[in-house]
Amino acid sequence: MxxxxxxxxxxxxxxxxxxxxxxxxxxxxxxxxxxxxxxxxxxxxxxxxxxxxxxxxxxxxxxxxxxxxxxxxxxxxxxxxxxxxxxxxxMSMVMQDPKFSLNPVMTVGRQLMEAVKLHGGKTEARDKSLAMLEAVQIRDPERVMAAYPHELSGGMGQRAMIAMMLITEPxxxxxxxxxxxxxxxxxxxxxxxxxxxxxxxxxxxxxxxxxxxxxxxxxxxxxxxxxxxxxxxxxxxxxxxxxxxxxxxxxxxxxxxxxxxxxxxxxxxxxxxxx
Amino acid sequence: MALIDIENLEVTFSGGGRHVRALTGVSLAVEEEDSFxxxxxxxxxxxTVLRALCGLTPVTAGRISIDGKPVPSPRDQAFYRRVQMVFQDPYASLHPRHTIDRVLSEPLVIHGLDHVEKRVEQALEDVGLGAGFRFRYPHQLSGGQRQRVAIARALILEPKIILLxxxxxxxxASIQAEVLNLLDRLRAQRGLTYILVSHDLAVVSHMCDRLVVMQSGEVVEELTREALQAHETTQTYTRNLLTASAGFTRSPARPR
Known part of the structure; x- marks a missing residue:
């Protein structure tokens, strides 16, 4: 291997x-x-x-x-x-607590799209983010994109965090x-x-x-x-x-x-x- | 008659025009020297059940009685002589600038008990720490030692009911085993009544003879330890909890 x-x-x-x-x-x-x-x-x-x-x-x-x-x-x-x-x-990292590792004053969508934009792929950032949120089993990705981290439960926040780390396909x-x-x-x-x-x-x-x-x-x-x-x-x-x-x-x-x-x-x- | 009787307890938090119904009619009965x-x-x-019981959260509706008598609101000193609570986070529940001695002697002074020094030393001895810890600060202790201090603080008034x-x-995990053993031993020695709240089914199954499963402010099922061990449950939610506690399983595509 x-x-x-x-x-x-x-x-x-x-x-x-x-x-x-x-x-x-x-x-x-x-x-x-x-x-x-x-x-x-x-x-x-x-x-x-x-x-x-x-x-x-x-x-x-x-x-x-x-x-x-x-x-x-x-x-x-x-x-x-x-x-x-x-x-x-x-290579990326998922931390323990979504409360401390997501930016509290940025919507989840902006944080996700920032990750995509930084690593190429400016145009399709939004579509890619929505698709990724769906991939981590978030039922209503549009709502989560517009939400601030404190508006999400722990499980949702952690899924958003995982989505953000995986969106670049590390x-x-x-x-x-x-x-x-x-x-x-x-x-x-x-x-x-x-x-x-x-x-x-x-x-x-x-x-x-x-x-x-x-x-x-x-x-x-x-x-x-x-x-x-x-x-x-x-x-x-x-x-x-x-x-x-x-x-x-x-x-x-x-x-x-x-x-x-x-x-x-x-x-x-x-x-x-x-x- | 049950020692602790809770009937149709309701707690609603209101703020900013929104109402959150944290408890929607919870009824429990805990017998003396039971571990629930x-x-x-x-x-x-x-x-919230524990917090409402010991007066930290205002009750919206329902009745709480101990020994058949409704508890007074606000709770009086006599109540706290009988009921004490141990909180989750030993890093947050001890005053960072008070020595262990001060943490332990404060309840004694409030309740006007004598032999403060002797009681503090005895309480430390009982939780397996020893008098050497008396003049330390919380930051000088490990998590497990702090939780022992928190237990000593709850026990120093010699209450009969401990809310955990x-x-x-x-x-x-290794420290958890020590603390659970300590709680088990203290209950047997002193005939204490426990109400233990946990998200860990294994811990509850180890510590408690009877348990209730709660979901969105309601009791969905009441079980004995034997029923839990035999997986005799009628609720899907409890069954999911049991499966999840067994560890990770690669399930087939899961319909949502």
Whole structure:
């Protein structure tokens, strides 16, 4: 399988009073045209990994890697000009909360059309935007085009956000907790949209989430991160074969509808996992 | 007779000439030492039930009674000695510039209780934090530790009824397990009555003996834990929730 994205030994550090703190410590993986899940708890470095791929590490931090390649393009020393050509057009990102990631004083339509216009296609911007909103299962695209983000529900806002990220038909989509702010029933609908885009358009998807159960059912492969490192890589169909105690602990501590274990097993952390 | 009895509760929010009917006639009965769950999606009115119960939201119509006596409006001190609430977001529910000691001793002072120092230390001990946390500020604690403080604050008045509004949805899975175990243990030790609101069916199924499913301001179904586990539901909405909770499924083309 041709590799769309290759990451080797990615390290991200932030300065602190006690000297630089590494939040991502040597992450390596490659991605084809598939769904890759990255799971971990808050602070495990999963979001920073996703941001670094798009060159969006906050200015105070430094990201270094031995290799960071997207479709044969070396991203490590890409100029701002090269980044502008790639971001949005060929690789894009869906953030967690539509409330904070859509511009509150622009209608959804204007934001969508801005994305189309920036990456060519000035004339058909409006038609393309309407078609894209339909593609993400928005029933009344005309109304949504004219609406401001606060006039939409969370699920609608997140769909509009996904539409905006996909309107340029990128090859790589990084989705950082795209459904965590949504209700379970809406969540499944949004995932189906992403799923179709991967299967039909052959897009590569990096799906970042804290929800191990969801990732296991949605993705093809799963990376489990703990304290800035990948502790285990698993085939999503064989989650039950997880061998790392952290992954096992995470799987066990979730309450289930059918189960009745009480008290719930809690995760006993081991300092050895940090190595 | 039920400990908490809610009959035809209606809450309407009005503003700018618009009326939003958040609750359209909700009736619930919660027995003493019961753990009662409310599930539903955002906007279904599940949190509004709790807020109306403890007097944070004005009630438009309906009756709320505890132990057969209607609750006074505004709620009096005696009410808050019996009923306390734990909120969803431990980052927003603790005063950022008050130490844990001040957070915990304030309700004691308001209610004129003695042995403040001893009670604060005991409350911290009960939630598994220890006296070392007493003079810290919320920003020095993790999310799970903050939620423990919020639980300690609710318990310090020794109430009998605890209203839990999504107590673990802001927490990581591993921390969620710890907090759920803590809540379970405290209920068994002290004979507490819980009303737990959550969007997570698995959490409610783990914690509660009985639950109601809410949708657009109404109770659509009432279930026991056994019925939920056996998927014995008559409502399509509940069934959808159950399927969605099981994870992602690649369904065939879905008619809308």
């Amino acid at each position: 041709s590799q769309l994205l290759t990451v080797e030994n990615l390290r991200i550090a932030f300065p602190s009073r006690k000297g630089p703190v590494e939040v991502v410590r040597g992450v390596s993986f490659s991605l084809g045209r598939e769904r890759l899940g990255i799971v971990g708890e808050s602070g495990s470095g999963k979001s920073q990994t996703g941001r670094a791929i798009l060159g969006l590490t906050p200015v105070s931090g430094t990201a270094t890697a031995e290799r960071l390649e997207f479709d044969g393009i070396n991203l490590r020393n890409a100029s701002p000009r090269q980044w502008r050509k790639l971001r949005g057009a060929r 090859d790589l989509l990084i989705a950082d907790e795209p459904t965590s702010a949504l209700d379970v029933t809406v969540q499944i609908e949004v995932l189906r949209i992403l799923d179709r885009l991967v299967t039909e358009r052959g897009m590569g998807l990096v799906f970042i989430s804290h929800d191990l159960r969801l990732v296991a059912t949605f993705c093809d492969r799963v990376l489990v991160m703990y304290a800035g490192r990948v502790v285990e890589e698993l085939d999503a169909r064989h989650m039950d074969q997880a061998s790392h105690p952290y992954t096992r602990g995470l799987l066990n501590c979730l309450p289930t509808i059918s189960g009745d274990t009480r008290p719930l097993p809690v995760l006993a952390r081991d300092d050895a996992w940090l190595e | 769950g409310i599930v539903g999606e955002s906007g279904s009115g599940k949190s 509004d999504e107590p673990t949805s802001a927490l990581d």
